[in-house]
Amino acid sequence: MNIIFPDGTVKEFPLHSTGKDIALSISEGLARNALGIIVNDVPYDLSRTIDRDAAIRILTWNDDEGKQIFWHSTAHLMAEALEALYPGVKFGIGPSIEAGFYYDVDLPEGIKISVEDLPAIEQKMKELVKADSMFMRREITWEDAMAFFKEKGDEYKLELLEGLKESEITFYTQGNFTDLCRGTHVPSTGALKYPKLLSVAGAYWRGDSSRKQLTRIYGIAFPKKDQLEEFITLREEAEKRDHRRIGKELELFMISPMIGGGLPIWLPNGTIVRRTLENFLRNEQVKRGYQEVITPHIGNLQLYRTSGHYPYYADSQFAPITVDDEEYLLKPMNCPHHHQIYASKPRSYRDLPVRLAEFGTVYRYEQSGELNGLSRVRGFTQDDAHIYCTDDQLRNEIKQVIEITQKVFSTFGMDVSTRLSFRDDNADKYGGDLSLWERAQKEIQDVADEMGLEYYIGLGEAAFYGPKIDFIVRDAIGRKWQLGTVQVDYVMPERFQLEYTGADNAKHRPVIIHRAPFGSMERFLSILIEHYAGNFPFWIAPIQLSILPISEEQHEYARELTVMFESMGYRVKTDLRNEKISRKVAESEQKKIPYAIVIGKREQEMRQVSVREHGVGNIGSKSLEEIQQVFASLMID
RNA sequence: GCCAAUUUAGCUCAGUGGUAGAGCAGCUCACUCGUAAUGAGCAGGUCGCCGGUUCAAGUCCGGCAAUUGGCUCCA
Numbered sequence A: 001m002n003i004i005f006p007d008g009t010v011k012e013f014p015l016h017s018t019g020k021d022i023a024l025s026i027s028e029g030l031a032r033n034a035l036g037i038i039v040n041d042v043p044y045d046l047s048r049t050i051d052r053d054a055a056i057r058i059l060t061w062n063d064d065e066g067k068q069i070f071w072h073s074t075a076h077l078m079a080e081a082l083e084a085l086y087p088g089v090k091f092g093i094g095p096s097i098e099a100g101f102y103y104d105v106d107l108p109e110g111i112k113i114s115v116e117d118l119p120a121i122e123q124k125m126k127e128l129v130k131a132d133s134m135f136m137r138r139e140i141t142w143e144d145a146m147a148f149f150k151e152k153g154d155e156y157k158l159e160l161l162e163g164l165k166e167s168e169i170t171f172y173t174q175g176n177f178t179d180l181c182r183g184t185h186v187p188s189t190g191a192l193k194y195p196k197l198l199s200v201a202g203a204y205w206r207g208d209s210s211r212k213q214l215t216r217i218y219g220i221a222f223p224k225k226d227q228l229e230e231f232i233t234l235r236e237e238a239e240k241r242d243h244r245r246i247g248k249e250l251e252l253f254m255i256s257p258m259i260g261g262g263l264p265i266w267l268p269n270g271t272i273v274r275r276t277l278e279n280f281l282r283n284e285q286v287k288r289g290y291q292e293v294i295t296p297h298i299g300n301l302q303l304y305r306t307s308g309h310y311p312y313y314a315d316s317q318f319a320p321i322t323v324d325d326e327e328y329l330l331k332p333m334n335c336p337h338h339h340q341i342y343a344s345k346p347r348s349y350r351d352l353p354v355r356l357a358e359f360g361t362v363y364r365y366e367q368s369g370e371l372n373g374l375s376r377v378r379g380f381t382q383d384d385a386h387i388y389c390t391d392d393q394l395r396n397e398i399k400q401v402i403e404i405t406q407k408v409f410s411t412f413g414m415d416v417s418t419r420l421s422f423r424d425d426n427a428d429k430y431g432g433d434l435s436l437w438e439r440a441q442k443e444i445q446d447v448a449d450e451m452g453l454e455y456y457i458g459l460g461e462a463a464f465y466g467p468k469i470d471f472i473v474r475d476a477i478g479r480k481w482q483l484g485t486v487q488v489d490y491v492m493p494e495r496f497q498l499e500y501t502g503a504d505n506a507k508h509r510p511v512i513i514h515r516a517p518f519g520s521m522e523r524f525l526s527i528l529i530e531h532y533a534g535n536f537p538f539w540i541a542p543i544q545l546s547i548l549p550i551s552e553e554q555h556e557y558a559r560e561l562t563v564m565f566e567s568m569g570y571r572v573k574t575d576l577r578n579e580k581i582s583r584k585v586a587e588s589e590q591k592k593i594p595y596a597i598v599i600g601k602r603e604q605e606m607r608q609v610s611v612r613e614h615g616v617g618n619i620g621s622k623s624l625e626e627i628q629q630v631f632a633s634l635m636i637d
Numbered sequence B: 001g002c003c004a005a006u007u008u009a010g011c012u013c014a015g016u017g018g019u020a021g022a023g024c025a026g027c028u029c030a031c032u033c034g035u036a037a038u039g040a041g042c043a044g045g046u047c048g049c050c051g052g053u054u055c056a057a058g059u060c061c062g063g064c065a066a067u068u069g070g071c072u073c074c075a
Helices: A021-026 A028-033 A064-085 A115-131 A141-153 A155-162 A225-241 A243-249 A268-285 A300-309 A336-343 A391-412 A434-450 A491-495 A522-532 A552-567 A581-590 A602-606 A624-634
Strands: A001-004 A010-012 A036-039 A043-044 A055-058 A101-108 A138-139 A169-174 A177-180 A195-203 A213-222 A297-299 A322-323 A327-330 A354-363 A379-389 A417-424 A455-459 A468-474 A480-489 A511-516 A545-549 A572-574 A597-600 A608-612 A617-621
Touching: A001 A617, A010 A064, A021 A028, A021 A055, A036 A064, A055 A064, A064 A101, A064 A115, A064 A169, A064 A177, A064 A195, A064 A213, A101 A195, A138 A141, A141 A155, A141 A169, A141 A177, A141 A491, A155 A177, A177 A379, A195 A225, A213 A225, A225 A243, A225 A552, A243 A522, A268 A354, A268 A379, A268 A522, A300 A327, A300 A336, A300 A491, A336 A354, A336 A379, A336 A491, A336 A511, A354 A552, A379 A391, A379 A522, A391 A434, A391 A468, A391 A480, A391 A511, A417 A434, A480 A491, A480 A522, A491 A511, A491 A617, A545 A552, A545 A581, A552 A572, A552 A624, A581 A597, A597 A602, A602 A608, A602 A617, A608 A624, A617 A624
Parallel strands: A001 A055, A417 A455, A545 A572, A545 A597
Antiparallel strands: A001 A010, A036 A043, A036 A055, A101 A213, A138 A169, A169 A177, A195 A213, A297 A327, A322 A327, A354 A379, A379 A511, A417 A468, A468 A480, A480 A511, A597 A608, A608 A617
């Protein structure tokens, strides 16, 4: 048979050769490192025979598919260890994930696993690695498979099998452990040299909160020791960037149980950072014809009945407040308020687009287990705006809001992925006319294409009133969060009976764009803190420069410089304590202040400053004019 | 909300049933100093909250709360 390699070369192999044979024909090293083989786009075990001509690709650790095979095999390895240590354990599913794997297990009555038990399981896994058992694939009839798991009493596998009646069923066995599994697996457990179990969590069977909660164990594994060590180091580094930790160290924000979980308090330093970002966006919006408005924190419940948010989202709102027989809601979103502003006077097509912007604080009842630092909170401020425009203007307006969103992310150098969030087939989830939806989705995708955005489509991710473009970023430990969003809405204009008079003197419905480049100030700040690891650029830093006199003789010069920089609008901290200069420098560095201005006898006499850049070190002496120029160049206008 | 863990001084953390500890921060004193932490002293606690077991509880048991890692949900 002919085997076609990725580079296009064709080689003749005997019928029923295996992936291993093919790898060996190239080199022994490759055969040793190979984890699997892609045969005509289907992943095969290396030991599986190939029975006809095929295009192949050998997978190693350097391929993502190779890593998936490696981690999925490690999930089986862990399962074998669990079965040895906890006889009677039942298994749900155990897939590989982006970084590692997990297995959901149902432990025998009365047995619980916590992180403290992980080392023992890990130890057992290492023993099984040494045993170097082959992963053996076996095709089996559905009936035999059912019989096997009935005998074992594993109702989860039986349920999975119910869904596989029409498919080919395969079992994999390594050592004493047999699992229902599609594959693919590494040749033997000996390859899975450096496993590491990471955490334990509860996970509902099949993701359904009405069903039993299983124990999920997360882990990862590497072929080489230094890779595992590097992984552990990276995790430790990431923990140091955690915004909750840096937020405390730099006194940016706090959360007080006395005020309430998920209701963050902005401390003076954090307020500076947040206001600086708000002013940055405010300026950009003024340049683009936005008008800023302010609306109250609560609104009549009737407003949210009209919008359709209540009772649809009643579960995730704070309960209504009753006053004078009227019910009010802490506002879960700003849009209905803005719609009232639009509707407050007759609008002409000549007035459109109307762009109403507000840093509007909203309150949502998030489940207690979901709260997380600044990332997931119950009270947060959206950099919200609603653009009311004609159908003809829609395209340009979408373009402009994408552009302002990109401006935000590029200013901070953040990596974002872009998702077009469209509707799925479940019509109940959405409001409004299907044809309008299709038009809006097409409009969004066309603009995205036109602007050359790299995106993926998320079916079923749309809001109930329309499709969205969502901008998604990762935090320090790799979790994904949605930040900016752009949403097209044909439903609310209808519900609120919004109108404008057209050139034809007839009434028309505007279309609304909801947009928030930062998304939520709280969440954006959480990501920004981790992005910079607290080392904010000069224009954002809560304290921009410290002035550090070497001895008391320079205190007067220090005060003079303080007044000078403060009058120029810079945020200055002057350290007149009776401490050694190295101590003052150390503390300035720890507070991540971008510049330390050191002044001693020499600087005072020559009316200069010695400049130390945070994270860089001493960059030499400068005249007052020079340092002013440096600072001016670091500000964003 | 569910599963698991955690909660001790302002911060980071020791403390496995017998008189609550350390480092840093704070305060006082001395040192007047050239680019990442000068030294000495002092002060600081309802051991998350409520209840139980015990001669005795920070420690064991139960409940509650908050936080953390996940699950579910997310306009």
